[in-house]
């Protein structure tokens with residue numbers, strides 16, 4: 522059977538292994554995990570692999586992805602990472618728990634929860650320095666007070682998110698601040714906050730170094746489970762698979778050509794004026810994969826290949842000693858941006874592999 526290209530091959534067993542090893546690691550200090558499925562568009566088989574690995578919650582930023590998983594029969598507590606007031610009615614119907622930072626959104630969630638006789642669980646996000654979502658600590662009391670007045674909502678926890686916009690590292694200082702805010706609010710309002718979600722794949726370094734996680738008892742992990750790395754320095758977490766996703770594309774031309782373009786230089790397809798180094802006559806391959814399919818900077822060629830450039834539909838490779846033939850498959854490892862683009866592209870077929878790739882990382 523001819524394999525379709527371009528395609529992404531997904532090893533569900535490696536994703537399951539990663540989830541299991543991370544559940545064990547974080548479980549040692551009482552931290553549960555939410556498996557974050559947004560980078561894979563809520564692909565139900567991947568969510569299942571995370572659940573088999575031990576995660577109890579599946580979190581996604583998009584309602585459509587959560588709906589997709591529910592329709593496919595995935596059974597978990599579903600958490601919505603990003604809410605919007607305009608989606609309040611759908612949120613209370615589709616999602617168990619949502620992360621929130623605006624009282625207007627909570628008002629609407631409460632309104633629709635009441636109307637549909639649902640009880641919606643909310644987690645309140647605290648801004649601890651990264652300057653993306655969250656309530657400033659000085660405004661928290663007022664926010665909690667206002668939320669407590671809203672019927673059909675239950676505050677089940679608090680969370681924070683770092684290392685996304687401002688590039689701020691989770692550390693003992695900001696994690697301690699989160700715990701202190703939790704303790705303070707519980708006392709002030711006689712609450713019991715069950716889930717304290719301290720962050721994402723960037724929290725690994727903090728977790729590994731700390732002897733006291735404080736009140737933090739949950740993390741929301743996408744990249745660590747999918748790609749096996751933490752995200753402060755993008756180092757591999759020992760024991761995890763880093764090649765669960767492999768992209769394959771087809772060689773459609775392979776020829777020796779001079780490395781320098783010939784003629785008068787003008788703008789390329791994307792408005793840049795290119796600049797090339799003369800490397801003499803080189804064997805080059807063109808593959809049927811371009812910027813409409815993929816984030817080119819998110820690809821790492823596995824073979825002895827270098828990416829020379831790309832346009833909408835073509836990628837030009839220096840094939841060095843590979844002697845690629847027309848029809849050959851070239852494969853790439855992906856970073857988070859590459860994974861996101863590959864999973865989102867309608868042109869790239871998603872396939873699942875049973876046998877794991879070579880263990881080399």
Ligand SMILES: *Cc1c(COP(=O)(O)O)cnc(C)c1O
Pocket residue numbers: 557559582602682720721722723741742743744745752
């Ligand atoms: C995307 C996201 C995560 C997961 O981030 P990773 O770096 O993939 O672990 C966690 N929390 C929130 C709020 C997110 O938006």
